[in-house]
Amino acid sequence: MIQQERMIVVRQSEIAHHIFELTLQGQIVQDMNPGQFVHIRVSETFEPLLRRPISIANIDKETGEVTLIYRAEGRGTKLLSQKQVGDEVDVLGPLGNGFSVETAPEGGTALLVGGGIGVPPLYELAKQLNARGIRTIQVFGFATEEVTFYEEQFSTLGDTHFVTVDGTKGTKGFVTDLLEELKPEFDVFYACGPMPMLRALEQFYPNKEGYLSFEERMGCGIGACFACVCKTTDSTDKDYVKVCSDGPVFPKGVVQL
Amino acid sequence: MRRLTIQLPGLELKNPIMPASGCFGFGKEYGGLYDLSKLGAIMIKATTVETRLGNPTPRVAETPAGMLNAIGLQNPGLEKVMANELPWLERFDVPIIANVAGTTTEDYVEVAKKISTAPNVKALELNISCPNVKHGGITFGTDPVVARELVEAVKAVSTVPVYVKLSPNVTDIVEIAKAVEAGGADGITMINTLIGMRLDERTGKPVIANGTGGLSGPAVKPVAIRMVYDVYKAVSIPIIGMGGVSCAQDVIDFMSAGASAVAVGTANFVDPFVCPNIIDALPAKLEELGVKHIKEIIGRSHR
Ligand SMILES: Cc1cc2nc3c(=O)[nH]c(=O)nc-3n(C[C@H](O)[C@H](O)[C@H](O)COP(=O)(O)OP(=O)(O)OC[C@H]3O[C@@H](n4cnc5c(N)ncnc54)[C@H](O)[C@@H]3O)c2cc1C
Ligand SMILES: Cc1cc2nc3c(=O)[nH]c(=O)nc-3n(C[C@H](O)[C@H](O)[C@H](O)COP(=O)(O)O)c2cc1C
């Protein structure tokens, strides 16, 4: 169920250049699933006005804590990065439909592909897949070394490969360059990142089951305002989908890329 | 709560607060968060004859204390709204104001005729900010003669009172208000969004795919207040005011300027519980002002 809650900041730190890891505590954590997101009001004033959508990166139901990883770039996320331990944050969530963990065959292998700030939701996903006995191969692309994060955390979960555009960490190039070289064997893939990456993956693995997480500018975040609409392909019976409430995760082939 | 009731043509309002069209869909999403029977009324998303898929994205952009939107009147179309959306809303004890849009007079007439027969639709709100294809795309709401004729045509077929939603993108909003009153409008709702543009800092190009968008949110409130204030002086039909409302004081301001009720748009995105929160906060506001019934403050700026 979607709820609004004033969550408490329990930790916040800069884990890479302008990349922050924020842990919040509250009741709504109990309802969270991997791939879902929260809509955060970063200020009590009208500046900035709109909430910011951020993916759920780590869920700890025992402590009631959720971790978000975000890039502090614009006005809103910069304000969020200034929140101190003990501060309250107005959070609406959990929102949307996340990654379906159940569809991966038990004992099988899942390929996780992330680009930049699309990597965070794959962390909770990898954890939950591992817990179900599914092996994960993780391929992450970043612009440059200084914005990479969570190498250690991901390494404990599965084979982890980094790619950077400038070659400062891992292979030089894009995730698709590395995938071409690795030729990984897997049953299902999950991806979150920029459109060109998602498009390339659909073309790369036409016969594999796959799930893609999308980003779109949002207003309400709950399906009421039609801000975040994407066109669908002819293979679906819907004319459009809303990223906030029908997504952000869709099976491969649903959204027109 | 009797001190918040308001009677308007076709509408028995428990309180003067209602979500504005396009900011509340057809109620389902917010209905999952709180009991919609708490609201004075609900203004549903614009309905057109056919399904509308709307504009390309990005459709929204944040601006100082506001936002631009170019949704493009996306809606499932008259038939589906009648078959699915309105019946779903019947479970709540709340009057529905149906926002009607189109590109020709015939479109408006067709939607108005059918949608006014839905049992829970107690009033129509004509969105005259739409481009008129027969008049070179100039919006219905910018020409007093065109606006008046449209109201007359819709009044002839509607079985419920007709409110007209004025566009602020005109030289003289009072002239349009008088024209729609002369055309037989039962009330006025105002204001719709102000046309604006935001540029991308790096490329210098518009952020919104459509180029322009409608500005809403706290930033537009002074413009809206001034317009309600002027229109109130010029017409004798009631006004439902809106534009940047986000708290009980904003409601008091709009009603003081002359609105009989108030709609809340963009603020729903900021705080999904804003409408019930405002309703709960109003009695204390009245107490502060030493007012027994909220009706007493309508138009007090002019007294
Ligand atoms: C479902 C979803 C999950 C996301 N998860 C993450 C995450 O885990 N970590 C992360 O760093 N970022 C994530 N993003 C992107 C994040 O929402 C934007 O980076 C953020 O809103 C930018 O806000 P700002 O204040 O920095 O920028 P500003 O430039 O001040 O933003 C202005 C407006 O544009 C919107 N906006 C700007 N960029 C984006 C974008 N890429 N996507 C959607 N809206 C945008 C803002 O929300 C705001 O309304 C996610 C986006 C979506 C839709
Ligand atoms: C996302 C969005 C969609 C809107 N859609 C409609 C619409 O379909 N019909 C209409 O008459 N007004 C529409 N409006 C205008 C609002 O109903 C309202 O007049 C305006 O936003 C000013 O109020 P606010 O500042 O409280 O948002 C829309 C506004 C927004 C922000």
Ligand code: FES
């Ligand atoms: S953000 Fe409002 S419908 Fe998706």
